[in-house]
Amino acid sequence: MNEEALRALVRDAIARLDAADESSAAPFAPVQAVPLARDASHYRYSTLPRTDGPCLIEPTVQCNHCGYCESHGH
Secondary structure (H helix, E strand, O other): OOHHHHHHHHHHHHHHHHHHHHHOOOOOOOOOOOOOOOOHHHOOOOOOOOOOOEOOOOOOOEOOOOOHHHOOOO
């Protein structure tokens, strides 16, 4: 393959990319919403007692009901 043939291939590839960009207004826009997967880290356990005292994970601070101790915490 000589230099002129290589240049012609590159020009052709660039022209095809430009034509593809012009034909689609938003090439990276999702077609439909992606549903969130259910994962065990999102579940919360209701068996732990509610407290207004110290945090179960870090007892030196007051509980702010973040829910970390009621989940897997991921």
